[in-house]
Amino acid sequence: MGEKKEFARMALVASSAGPAQAAARQLEKSCPWVPLDEADAVIVLGGDGFMLQILHQMLDARRVIPAYGINLGTVGFLMNRYRQNGKLAEKVAKARHISVSPLHMTAITQDGARHEHSAINEVSLLRETRQTAKIEVEVGGKIRIPELACDGVLLATPAGSTAYNLSANGPILPLGSNLLALTPISPFRPRRWRGAILPDKSKVVFRVLEPDKRPVAAVADQKEVRDIAEVHLQVAGERELTLLFDPGHSLDERIVSEQFVA
Structure with missing residues:
Protein backbone atom coordinates (compact mmCIF):
# COMPACT_ATOMS: atom_id res chain seq x y z
CA MET A 1 0.00 0.00 0.00
CA PRO A 102 0.58 -10.21 -11.92
CA LEU A 103 1.58 -13.73 -12.87
CA HIS A 104 4.05 -14.20 -15.70
CA MET A 105 3.16 -17.08 -18.02
CA THR A 106 5.52 -18.77 -20.45
CA ALA A 107 3.48 -21.19 -22.55
CA ILE A 108 5.22 -23.65 -24.87
CA THR A 109 3.09 -25.16 -27.62
CA GLN A 110 3.40 -28.56 -29.26
CA ASP A 111 5.40 -27.07 -32.14
CA GLY A 112 7.94 -25.59 -29.69
CA ALA A 113 6.80 -21.96 -29.96
CA ARG A 114 7.01 -19.84 -26.79
CA HIS A 115 4.28 -17.39 -25.81
CA GLU A 116 4.66 -14.99 -22.88
CA HIS A 117 1.71 -13.18 -21.25
CA SER A 118 0.81 -11.57 -17.94
CA ALA A 119 -2.23 -12.48 -15.84
CA ILE A 120 -3.65 -10.19 -13.17
CA ASN A 121 -6.41 -12.63 -12.14
CA GLU A 122 -5.36 -16.14 -13.11
CA VAL A 123 -3.85 -18.50 -15.63
CA SER A 124 -6.09 -21.44 -16.46
CA LEU A 125 -5.50 -24.60 -18.49
CA LEU A 126 -8.64 -25.95 -20.15
CA ARG A 127 -9.38 -29.03 -22.23
CA GLU A 128 -10.02 -28.23 -25.90
CA THR A 129 -12.23 -31.24 -26.71
CA ARG A 130 -14.67 -33.60 -24.97
CA GLN A 131 -11.69 -35.67 -23.80
CA THR A 132 -10.64 -35.21 -20.17
CA ALA A 133 -7.35 -33.34 -19.86
CA LYS A 134 -4.39 -35.06 -18.19
CA ILE A 135 -1.87 -32.68 -16.67
CA GLU A 136 1.30 -33.13 -14.64
CA VAL A 137 1.63 -30.57 -11.83
CA GLU A 138 5.07 -29.43 -10.64
CA VAL A 139 5.53 -26.96 -7.77
CA GLY A 140 8.89 -25.74 -6.50
CA GLY A 141 10.84 -28.09 -8.76
CA LYS A 142 9.02 -31.20 -7.50
CA ILE A 143 6.29 -33.15 -9.27
CA ARG A 144 3.36 -32.96 -6.86
CA ILE A 145 0.73 -34.69 -9.02
CA PRO A 146 2.02 -37.01 -11.78
CA GLU A 147 -1.38 -37.13 -13.50
CA LEU A 148 -4.31 -34.79 -12.81
CA ALA A 149 -7.36 -35.91 -14.80
CA CYS A 150 -9.70 -32.92 -15.03
CA ASP A 151 -11.47 -30.34 -17.17
CA GLY A 152 -8.60 -28.02 -16.30
CA VAL A 153 -6.53 -26.37 -13.59
CA LEU A 154 -5.76 -22.76 -12.67
CA LEU A 155 -3.36 -20.64 -10.65
CA ALA A 156 -4.91 -17.46 -9.20
CA THR A 157 -3.52 -14.35 -7.54
CA PRO A 158 -5.25 -12.84 -4.47
CA ALA A 159 -6.83 -10.21 -6.76
CA GLY A 160 -8.23 -12.98 -8.95
CA SER A 161 -9.15 -15.40 -6.18
CA THR A 162 -12.80 -14.23 -6.17
CA ALA A 163 -13.15 -14.61 -9.95
CA TYR A 164 -12.87 -17.92 -11.88
CA ASN A 165 -11.01 -19.45 -8.93
CA LEU A 166 -13.98 -18.97 -6.59
CA SER A 167 -16.44 -20.41 -9.11
CA ALA A 168 -14.20 -23.50 -9.28
CA ASN A 169 -14.46 -23.81 -5.45
CA GLY A 170 -11.01 -22.38 -4.88
CA PRO A 171 -10.06 -20.43 -1.72
CA ILE A 172 -10.40 -16.68 -1.34
CA LEU A 173 -6.99 -15.10 -0.63
CA PRO A 174 -6.66 -11.76 1.22
CA LEU A 175 -4.48 -9.16 -0.43
CA GLY A 176 -1.06 -8.97 1.19
CA SER A 177 -1.20 -12.67 2.02
CA ASN A 178 1.68 -13.44 -0.38
CA LEU A 179 -0.19 -16.55 -1.50
CA LEU A 180 -1.46 -18.16 -4.70
CA ALA A 181 -4.41 -20.50 -5.19
CA LEU A 182 -3.82 -23.67 -7.20
CA THR A 183 -7.28 -24.99 -8.05
CA PRO A 184 -8.45 -27.93 -10.19
CA ILE A 185 -11.46 -27.53 -12.48
CA SER A 186 -13.85 -30.51 -12.26
CA PRO A 187 -11.13 -32.96 -11.13
CA PHE A 188 -11.75 -36.66 -11.77
CA ARG A 189 -8.48 -38.06 -10.42
CA PRO A 190 -7.10 -37.66 -7.79
CA ARG A 191 -10.77 -37.58 -6.84
CA ARG A 192 -10.38 -35.97 -3.42
CA TRP A 193 -7.79 -33.36 -4.38
CA ARG A 194 -9.33 -29.89 -4.11
CA GLY A 195 -6.25 -27.78 -4.73
CA ALA A 196 -3.51 -26.09 -2.71
CA ILE A 197 -2.52 -22.72 -1.28
CA LEU A 198 1.04 -21.81 -2.26
CA PRO A 199 3.58 -19.13 -1.29
CA ASP A 200 3.73 -16.52 -4.04
CA LYS A 201 7.44 -17.28 -4.52
CA SER A 202 6.48 -20.69 -5.89
CA LYS A 203 7.28 -21.64 -9.46
CA VAL A 204 4.55 -23.78 -10.98
CA VAL A 205 4.80 -25.90 -14.12
CA PHE A 206 1.92 -27.66 -15.89
CA ARG A 207 2.78 -30.33 -18.47
CA VAL A 208 0.11 -31.73 -20.78
CA LEU A 209 0.00 -35.52 -21.04
CA GLU A 210 -1.28 -37.27 -24.18
CA PRO A 211 -1.58 -33.93 -26.03
CA ASP A 212 -2.57 -35.46 -29.39
CA LYS A 213 -5.59 -37.17 -27.86
CA ARG A 214 -6.26 -34.62 -25.09
CA PRO A 215 -5.32 -31.11 -26.33
CA VAL A 216 -5.25 -28.29 -23.80
CA ALA A 217 -5.40 -24.48 -24.10
CA ALA A 218 -3.89 -21.96 -21.67
CA VAL A 219 -5.63 -18.66 -20.89
CA ALA A 220 -3.88 -15.76 -19.12
CA ASP A 221 -6.79 -13.49 -18.22
CA GLN A 222 -8.04 -12.70 -21.76
CA LYS A 223 -5.14 -14.14 -23.83
CA GLU A 224 -5.48 -17.73 -25.10
CA VAL A 225 -2.77 -20.08 -26.39
CA ARG A 226 -3.87 -23.44 -27.84
CA ASP A 227 -2.17 -26.83 -28.26
CA ILE A 228 -0.11 -26.50 -25.08
CA ALA A 229 2.87 -28.71 -24.24
CA GLU A 230 3.76 -27.03 -20.94
CA VAL A 231 3.20 -23.81 -19.01
CA HIS A 232 5.63 -22.13 -16.59
CA LEU A 233 4.24 -19.67 -14.02
CA GLN A 234 5.64 -17.32 -11.40
CA VAL A 235 4.74 -13.97 -9.87
CA ALA A 236 6.24 -10.97 -11.68
CA GLY A 237 6.92 -8.74 -8.67
CA GLU A 238 8.84 -6.24 -10.78
CA ARG A 239 5.63 -5.45 -12.75
Whole structure:
Protein backbone atom coordinates (compact mmCIF):
# COMPACT_ATOMS: atom_id res chain seq x y z
CA MET A 1 0.00 0.00 0.00
CA GLY A 2 1.29 3.43 -0.96
CA GLU A 3 0.87 6.93 0.42
CA LYS A 4 -2.19 9.00 -0.39
CA LYS A 5 -1.43 11.77 -2.87
CA GLU A 6 -2.89 14.20 -5.36
CA PHE A 7 -2.30 13.54 -9.03
CA ALA A 8 -1.55 16.58 -11.19
CA ARG A 9 -2.39 14.90 -14.50
CA MET A 10 -5.18 12.35 -14.85
CA ALA A 11 -6.54 10.46 -17.85
CA LEU A 12 -10.15 9.38 -18.35
CA VAL A 13 -10.99 6.17 -20.23
CA ALA A 14 -14.42 4.58 -20.67
CA SER A 15 -15.71 1.31 -22.04
CA SER A 16 -18.00 1.37 -25.08
CA ALA A 17 -21.04 0.50 -22.93
CA GLY A 18 -23.79 3.12 -22.74
CA PRO A 19 -23.59 3.87 -18.98
CA ALA A 20 -19.81 4.31 -19.14
CA GLN A 21 -20.05 6.63 -22.15
CA ALA A 22 -22.77 8.69 -20.43
CA ALA A 23 -20.64 9.04 -17.30
CA ALA A 24 -17.65 10.06 -19.41
CA ARG A 25 -19.68 12.89 -20.95
CA GLN A 26 -20.67 14.06 -17.48
CA LEU A 27 -17.06 14.04 -16.29
CA GLU A 28 -15.50 15.65 -19.35
CA LYS A 29 -15.42 19.15 -17.81
CA SER A 30 -14.67 18.12 -14.23
CA CYS A 31 -10.89 17.90 -14.75
CA PRO A 32 -8.28 19.00 -17.31
CA TRP A 33 -7.84 15.44 -18.63
CA VAL A 34 -4.65 14.40 -20.43
CA PRO A 35 -3.88 11.40 -22.70
CA LEU A 36 -3.15 8.11 -20.93
CA ASP A 37 0.51 8.12 -21.94
CA GLU A 38 0.99 11.54 -20.25
CA ALA A 39 -1.00 10.89 -17.06
CA ASP A 40 0.05 10.27 -13.45
CA ALA A 41 -3.16 8.29 -12.78
CA VAL A 42 -6.11 7.00 -14.81
CA ILE A 43 -9.85 6.98 -14.12
CA VAL A 44 -11.44 3.85 -15.60
CA LEU A 45 -15.19 3.82 -16.31
CA GLY A 46 -16.74 0.40 -16.88
CA GLY A 47 -16.58 -3.06 -15.35
CA ASP A 48 -13.90 -5.48 -14.24
CA GLY A 49 -13.26 -6.69 -17.78
CA PHE A 50 -12.51 -3.19 -19.02
CA MET A 51 -10.30 -2.50 -16.00
CA LEU A 52 -8.28 -5.63 -16.80
CA GLN A 53 -8.01 -4.46 -20.41
CA ILE A 54 -6.57 -1.09 -19.34
CA LEU A 55 -4.18 -2.68 -16.83
CA HIS A 56 -2.89 -5.05 -19.51
CA GLN A 57 -2.54 -2.14 -21.92
CA MET A 58 -0.28 -0.40 -19.41
CA LEU A 59 1.73 -3.57 -18.77
CA ASP A 60 2.25 -4.04 -22.52
CA ALA A 61 3.35 -0.40 -22.87
CA ARG A 62 5.67 -0.82 -19.85
CA ARG A 63 4.27 2.36 -18.34
CA VAL A 64 2.15 1.56 -15.28
CA ILE A 65 0.29 4.28 -13.35
CA PRO A 66 -2.29 4.03 -10.53
CA ALA A 67 -5.83 3.19 -11.70
CA TYR A 68 -9.06 4.33 -10.04
CA GLY A 69 -12.04 2.36 -11.34
CA ILE A 70 -15.67 3.49 -11.29
CA ASN A 71 -18.16 0.65 -11.64
CA LEU A 72 -20.48 1.08 -14.61
CA GLY A 73 -20.45 -2.59 -15.57
CA THR A 74 -21.79 -5.72 -13.85
CA VAL A 75 -19.63 -7.14 -11.05
CA GLY A 76 -17.19 -4.28 -10.45
CA PHE A 77 -15.04 -6.12 -7.92
CA LEU A 78 -12.00 -4.08 -8.96
CA MET A 79 -13.99 -0.84 -9.08
CA ASN A 80 -15.40 1.87 -6.80
CA ARG A 81 -19.06 2.82 -6.55
CA TYR A 82 -20.38 5.42 -8.99
CA ARG A 83 -21.54 8.63 -7.32
CA GLN A 84 -22.63 11.39 -9.67
CA ASN A 85 -22.22 14.23 -7.17
CA GLY A 86 -18.83 13.23 -5.77
CA LYS A 87 -15.75 15.44 -6.22
CA LEU A 88 -13.64 13.03 -8.21
CA ALA A 89 -10.21 14.65 -7.78
CA GLU A 90 -10.64 14.74 -4.00
CA LYS A 91 -11.84 11.13 -3.91
CA VAL A 92 -8.82 9.96 -5.91
CA ALA A 93 -6.45 11.90 -3.65
CA LYS A 94 -7.96 10.22 -0.56
CA ALA A 95 -8.02 6.74 -2.09
CA ARG A 96 -6.08 3.82 -0.61
CA HIS A 97 -3.30 2.39 -2.76
CA ILE A 98 -3.41 -1.41 -3.19
CA SER A 99 -0.47 -3.17 -4.85
CA VAL A 100 -1.16 -6.15 -7.11
CA SER A 101 1.54 -8.27 -8.78
CA PRO A 102 0.58 -10.21 -11.92
CA LEU A 103 1.58 -13.73 -12.87
CA HIS A 104 4.05 -14.20 -15.70
CA MET A 105 3.16 -17.08 -18.02
CA THR A 106 5.52 -18.77 -20.45
CA ALA A 107 3.48 -21.19 -22.55
CA ILE A 108 5.22 -23.65 -24.87
CA THR A 109 3.09 -25.16 -27.62
CA GLN A 110 3.40 -28.56 -29.26
CA ASP A 111 5.40 -27.07 -32.14
CA GLY A 112 7.94 -25.59 -29.69
CA ALA A 113 6.80 -21.96 -29.96
CA ARG A 114 7.01 -19.84 -26.79
CA HIS A 115 4.28 -17.39 -25.81
CA GLU A 116 4.66 -14.99 -22.88
CA HIS A 117 1.71 -13.18 -21.25
CA SER A 118 0.81 -11.57 -17.94
CA ALA A 119 -2.23 -12.48 -15.84
CA ILE A 120 -3.65 -10.19 -13.17
CA ASN A 121 -6.41 -12.63 -12.14
CA GLU A 122 -5.36 -16.14 -13.11
CA VAL A 123 -3.85 -18.50 -15.63
CA SER A 124 -6.09 -21.44 -16.46
CA LEU A 125 -5.50 -24.60 -18.49
CA LEU A 126 -8.64 -25.95 -20.15
CA ARG A 127 -9.38 -29.03 -22.23
CA GLU A 128 -10.02 -28.23 -25.90
CA THR A 129 -12.23 -31.24 -26.71
CA ARG A 130 -14.67 -33.60 -24.97
CA GLN A 131 -11.69 -35.67 -23.80
CA THR A 132 -10.64 -35.21 -20.17
CA ALA A 133 -7.35 -33.34 -19.86
CA LYS A 134 -4.39 -35.06 -18.19
CA ILE A 135 -1.87 -32.68 -16.67
CA GLU A 136 1.30 -33.13 -14.64
CA VAL A 137 1.63 -30.57 -11.83
CA GLU A 138 5.07 -29.43 -10.64
CA VAL A 139 5.53 -26.96 -7.77
CA GLY A 140 8.89 -25.74 -6.50
CA GLY A 141 10.84 -28.09 -8.76
CA LYS A 142 9.02 -31.20 -7.50
CA ILE A 143 6.29 -33.15 -9.27
CA ARG A 144 3.36 -32.96 -6.86
CA ILE A 145 0.73 -34.69 -9.02
CA PRO A 146 2.02 -37.01 -11.78
CA GLU A 147 -1.38 -37.13 -13.50
CA LEU A 148 -4.31 -34.79 -12.81
CA ALA A 149 -7.36 -35.91 -14.80
CA CYS A 150 -9.70 -32.92 -15.03
CA ASP A 151 -11.47 -30.34 -17.17
CA GLY A 152 -8.60 -28.02 -16.30
CA VAL A 153 -6.53 -26.37 -13.59
CA LEU A 154 -5.76 -22.76 -12.67
CA LEU A 155 -3.36 -20.64 -10.65
CA ALA A 156 -4.91 -17.46 -9.20
CA THR A 157 -3.52 -14.35 -7.54
CA PRO A 158 -5.25 -12.84 -4.47
CA ALA A 159 -6.83 -10.21 -6.76
CA GLY A 160 -8.23 -12.98 -8.95
CA SER A 161 -9.15 -15.40 -6.18
CA THR A 162 -12.80 -14.23 -6.17
CA ALA A 163 -13.15 -14.61 -9.95
CA TYR A 164 -12.87 -17.92 -11.88
CA ASN A 165 -11.01 -19.45 -8.93
CA LEU A 166 -13.98 -18.97 -6.59
CA SER A 167 -16.44 -20.41 -9.11
CA ALA A 168 -14.20 -23.50 -9.28
CA ASN A 169 -14.46 -23.81 -5.45
CA GLY A 170 -11.01 -22.38 -4.88
CA PRO A 171 -10.06 -20.43 -1.72
CA ILE A 172 -10.40 -16.68 -1.34
CA LEU A 173 -6.99 -15.10 -0.63
CA PRO A 174 -6.66 -11.76 1.22
CA LEU A 175 -4.48 -9.16 -0.43
CA GLY A 176 -1.06 -8.97 1.19
CA SER A 177 -1.20 -12.67 2.02
CA ASN A 178 1.68 -13.44 -0.38
CA LEU A 179 -0.19 -16.55 -1.50
CA LEU A 180 -1.46 -18.16 -4.70
CA ALA A 181 -4.41 -20.50 -5.19
CA LEU A 182 -3.82 -23.67 -7.20
CA THR A 183 -7.28 -24.99 -8.05
CA PRO A 184 -8.45 -27.93 -10.19
CA ILE A 185 -11.46 -27.53 -12.48
CA SER A 186 -13.85 -30.51 -12.26
CA PRO A 187 -11.13 -32.96 -11.13
CA PHE A 188 -11.75 -36.66 -11.77
CA ARG A 189 -8.48 -38.06 -10.42
CA PRO A 190 -7.10 -37.66 -7.79
CA ARG A 191 -10.77 -37.58 -6.84
CA ARG A 192 -10.38 -35.97 -3.42
CA TRP A 193 -7.79 -33.36 -4.38
CA ARG A 194 -9.33 -29.89 -4.11
CA GLY A 195 -6.25 -27.78 -4.73
CA ALA A 196 -3.51 -26.09 -2.71
CA ILE A 197 -2.52 -22.72 -1.28
CA LEU A 198 1.04 -21.81 -2.26
CA PRO A 199 3.58 -19.13 -1.29
CA ASP A 200 3.73 -16.52 -4.04
CA LYS A 201 7.44 -17.28 -4.52
CA SER A 202 6.48 -20.69 -5.89
CA LYS A 203 7.28 -21.64 -9.46
CA VAL A 204 4.55 -23.78 -10.98
CA VAL A 205 4.80 -25.90 -14.12
CA PHE A 206 1.92 -27.66 -15.89
CA ARG A 207 2.78 -30.33 -18.47
CA VAL A 208 0.11 -31.73 -20.78
CA LEU A 209 0.00 -35.52 -21.04
CA GLU A 210 -1.28 -37.27 -24.18
CA PRO A 211 -1.58 -33.93 -26.03
CA ASP A 212 -2.57 -35.46 -29.39
CA LYS A 213 -5.59 -37.17 -27.86
CA ARG A 214 -6.26 -34.62 -25.09
CA PRO A 215 -5.32 -31.11 -26.33
CA VAL A 216 -5.25 -28.29 -23.80
CA ALA A 217 -5.40 -24.48 -24.10
CA ALA A 218 -3.89 -21.96 -21.67
CA VAL A 219 -5.63 -18.66 -20.89
CA ALA A 220 -3.88 -15.76 -19.12
CA ASP A 221 -6.79 -13.49 -18.22
CA GLN A 222 -8.04 -12.70 -21.76
CA LYS A 223 -5.14 -14.14 -23.83
CA GLU A 224 -5.48 -17.73 -25.10
CA VAL A 225 -2.77 -20.08 -26.39
CA ARG A 226 -3.87 -23.44 -27.84
CA ASP A 227 -2.17 -26.83 -28.26
CA ILE A 228 -0.11 -26.50 -25.08
CA ALA A 229 2.87 -28.71 -24.24
CA GLU A 230 3.76 -27.03 -20.94
CA VAL A 231 3.20 -23.81 -19.01
CA HIS A 232 5.63 -22.13 -16.59
CA LEU A 233 4.24 -19.67 -14.02
CA GLN A 234 5.64 -17.32 -11.40
CA VAL A 235 4.74 -13.97 -9.87
CA ALA A 236 6.24 -10.97 -11.68
CA GLY A 237 6.92 -8.74 -8.67
CA GLU A 238 8.84 -6.24 -10.78
CA ARG A 239 5.63 -5.45 -12.75
CA GLU A 240 3.58 -4.33 -9.76
CA LEU A 241 0.26 -2.56 -10.41
CA THR A 242 -1.52 -0.04 -8.18
CA LEU A 243 -5.30 0.05 -7.75
CA LEU A 244 -7.00 2.97 -5.97
CA PHE A 245 -10.00 2.39 -3.69
CA ASP A 246 -12.25 4.65 -1.67
CA PRO A 247 -11.78 4.26 2.11
CA GLY A 248 -14.12 1.53 3.36
CA HIS A 249 -14.55 0.03 -0.10
CA SER A 250 -11.08 -1.35 -0.71
CA LEU A 251 -10.36 -4.64 -2.43
CA ASP A 252 -9.06 -6.34 0.72
CA GLU A 253 -12.33 -5.50 2.54
CA ARG A 254 -14.33 -6.91 -0.36
CA ILE A 255 -12.32 -10.12 -0.23
CA VAL A 256 -13.16 -10.51 3.46
CA SER A 257 -16.85 -9.65 2.90
CA GLU A 258 -17.16 -12.14 0.05
CA GLN A 259 -16.45 -14.99 2.46
CA PHE A 260 -19.60 -14.20 4.46
CA VAL A 261 -22.02 -14.18 1.52
CA ALA A 262 -24.46 -17.09 1.69
